Amino acid sequence: MSDSPAAPLPDALSQPIAAFIRHLASEKRHSPRTCDSYQRDLLRLAGWMFERNLGRWQGLTNHELRRYVATLSRDGLAGRSIARHLSATRRFYQFLLREKLASDNPALDIRAPKSGRPLPKVADVDQLNHLLDSQPDDPLEIRDLCMFELMYSSGLRLAELAGLDLHRIDLKGGEVRVLGKGSKERLLPVGSKALAALRAWLPHRASLASDGEPALFVSQRGQRLSHRSIQARLNRWGIIHGADQRLHPHLLRHSFASHMLESSGDLRAVQELLGHADIATTQVYTHLDFQHLARVYDQSHPRARRGGYHGNTTEDDSPSR
Structure with a gap:
């Protein structure tokens, strides 16, 4: 299967892609290279749909998209490349939903097949940078990014993050005071990226939190987020942004x-x-x-170094011949 359709696409398929690419370039400020990558992947999907008489994005079902993923795999694409295609499709359908050009997102629960180089148990720095550099689209995603930045920045346990209260964050000092196992308190540094994420989240928290709610991270209803909600949101973040393995809180602490x-x-x-x-x-x-x-x-180790202790040596130190 070629990267782009052999025949001209109908407007119902091509025009939404063009609008989405304009959205990425103007509103999201994505680079031309990133926009080209999204466009190439979506045109490939559109060409596949056109060959099967699927003439509208509204008509692409979860089942059909799974068939497309299988086709990509048979064509020799690695798991990471397929994950990139799925990530582009998810983002595209988020845009279509916003524009009322689709009623659901068929890519939301589809994962790429495992490749020879799956996401390791410890994510490397580049992988985490890719996941954490993704731009949030709404207040809840701003909150999610803030949670994940803080977990990775300070090595927090899930329970420590969920139990954080607002007064335990010191933005000026760049510190967070957490209550760990055995009710032991410790003071931890907070990195610049996590501090920036906190500053972005706090105005939204102020508008969401219920009166008297001390929690740093609250739900849309204004109450403290549960452990399960944090796990689900991290998993969702990974799915939307193209991770090829389920993301979970311990992965961030582990990394x-x-x-x-x-x-x-x-x-x-x-x-x-x-x-x-x-x-x-x-x-x-x-x-x-x-x-x-x-x-x-x-x-x-002083006695492991090549040539001994690296002190001054003389001919008398060498063994006799």
Whole structure:
């Protein structure tokens, strides 16, 4: 199957794509390269639909879209490429719903087939940047992005995030005070991206929160978000923005710990940040490969360095021949 339709598409298929691309360029300020990628993927889908006499976007069902995904897989596309196609389709249908050109989003619960390189148990930095750099479209998504930025920024547990109250955030100092397991309190730094997300969320929180509600993160009804709601919203974020594995709160905490360890090598500091009573618990987050560990060992241990202790050597130090 080619990347673009062989025959001209009917206006009912082509014009909504053109309107969506204009929306991405003007309202969302996406780059020309990103717009081209969306357009190419959607034209490929439109060509497939046209070949099967599906002449309107309203007519694309969940079942038909699954057939299209199977076709992409048979054509040799990797799981990540198919995930990109599905992400483009989801975003497109969000636009169609807004414009009242569709009544549902057929791509919402479809996942790409697993590829040879699925999202690892610890997401790498580029993958998380892609997911967290996605722009929210409404106040609830602004809240969601804020939650996920804060979890990854400070390594919070799900219960710690859900239990956060407004007064425990110090925007000026860049800190958050959380209540961990065993009612132990710890003070954690908050990164610049998470602080920016908090500043974006707080005005919306003020308009949503019920009178007297202390929770930092509230639902559309103004009450504290439940654990299950946070899990569901994170999973939804991953689906909408093209993750090829279910996103869950522990993945963000897990990635925080691993990335901190990979950058600093300071197990004790990460133990304190995570609130672990036993350092053995922290060690399960180490995903440093053996070559990295060997390199740190060679550079750090005085009797492991090549040539001994790296002190001054003389001919008398060498073994006799």
